[in-house]
Amino acid sequence: MATLLATPLFSPLPFSPARNGLSCSKLRIGSKNGRILNSNGAQKLNLSKLSQSKRFLHMGSSKEMSFERKLSVQAMDDGAGTGTTSSTLSSNVFAITHLLVSLGIILAADYFLKQAFLAASIKFPSALFGMFCIFSVLMIFVSVVPAAANGLMNFFEPAFLFIQRWLPLFYVPSLVVLPLSVRDIPAASGVKICYIVAGGWLASLCVAGFTAIAVRKMVKTEMTEAEPMAKPSPFSTVELWSWSGIFVVSFVGALFYPNSLGTSARTCLPFLLSSTVLGYIVGTGLPSAIKKVFHPIICCALSAVLAALAFGYASGSGLDPVLGNYLTKVASDPGAGDILMGFLGSVILSFAFSMFKQRKLVKRHAAEIFTSVIVSTVFSLYSTALVGRLVGLEPSLTVSILPRCITVALALSIVSLFEGTNSSLTAAVVVVTGLIGANFVQVVLDKLRLRDPIARGIATASSAHGLGTAALSAKEPEALPFCAIAYALTGIFGSLLCSVPAVRQSLLAVVG
Secondary structure, eight states, X not given: OHHHHHSOSSXXXXXXXXXXXXXXXXXXXXXXXXXXXXXXOOEEXXXXXXXXXXXXXXXXXXXXXXXXXXXXXXXXXXXXXXXXXXXXXXXXXXXXXXXXXXXXXXHHHHHHHHHHHHHTTOOSOHHHHHHHHHHHHHHHHHHHOHHHHHHHHHHHXXXXXXXXXXXXXXXXXXXXTHHHHSTTSOHHHHHHHHHXXXXXXXXXXXXXXXXXXXXXXXXXXXXXXXXXXXXXXXXXXXHHHHHHHHHHHHHHHHHHOTXXXXXXXXXXXHHHHHHHXXXXXXXXXXXXXXXXXXXXXXXXXXXXXXXXXXXXXXXXXXXXXXXXXXXOOOTTSOOHHHHHHTTHHHHHHHHHHHHHHTHHHHHHTHHHHXXXXXXXXXXXXXXXXXXXXXXXXXHHHHHHXXXXXXXXXXXXXXXXXXXXXXXXXXXXXXXXXXXXXHHHHHHHHHHTTOOOHHHHHHHHHHHHHHHHHHHXXXXXXXXXXXXXXXXXXXXXXHXXXXXXXXXXXXXXXXHO
């Protein structure tokens, strides 16, 4: 096609007297003035005029050839551009469909497991059971059909990266509704809780870190490179402006039509959700120096509270009803916080993929990882119970903060095993513990002279779960695999431990 387009429409033909109706026998060239004369000596053509005409024909044909070449190149460029645009569009559609399907399967699995466990009155965390099932299937596949295991990992990778990208956002609802959660807690008890949380974080960090160092000195296992872990993409300007548009439109709509979506919680959901997401996007884009003090989660929670405050003031309803609509805890009438916390089960299921990817690392450093995680988890639970009793904290509040070093999804499952607990306080304490770790973990590890990447990773994740893990791994990528494994195993072992009735009874006995 390109050759055909490049061929000129008009080709220059060589001048021939015969083609101009002239006979060569009848032509003779005169010596004077270069004129062509016929046999009778009459002047017929002027050679100079013919040469000019010929040059003109060649120039015209050259211009036509140049024009045709330009048309050809432009046509090829247009075709390539159209093909590229079409290919990019189709790949984007495929990527979005892939994400929706893989994430949808994980969310559906989490939902059906919850319903099944509720129907069977099983108190064991359903998401944890699902995680074990996924991990077992992957291990069986890799032993029998390795290609199937790799295919399964590749299929769920978009969902895994999505969860990683938005993970801190799922912790935010407990901070947003914190004013409602702590309203009935006396100020003296609040101070005691803060003391337990801050001191407990430091103690758990030391126990996990020094246990890992001690075991490493005994086993003397050399470090090897871990499997590279994919990082989620940063947020784009398009995402920022898109969420901003959703916020403005939904805020104004909810203000003028308060029950347009049926209930006030549903009507407030779009602008409260978009304000939370906007706060997180803006918070992650702040300079590192500012993020040390003003963590993206704080920015995220503050953004949602300010949006609720603005709506409460503009509508005349006040702050409390809007915060109540943020986290309703009613499945039939969810708020923005309920939507976000609905992903917590999928976070636990995603642990199966991260553990499978780092299975060689877990096997090689099993002694350091499992010993440190077990010792740290037991210490965290029982030391919290003991200190709560020593400082005179109310038993119900002490039990509510027992899983302070365990990720929110499993911490909520743990406190649900006890009676009379405050789940909102549990979530808030877990998030605050993570924020303390995120801001101070690197400095404290340096002061304690814990320089081994394995010890630093395990100590961080065992004391400050996901938020501490994200903060340390951003600056020390070599510690990320150990952070990820310890982060998952701490929650898993804590849940397994508290699922044993004898352990729960012993904790309650310590609490008093």
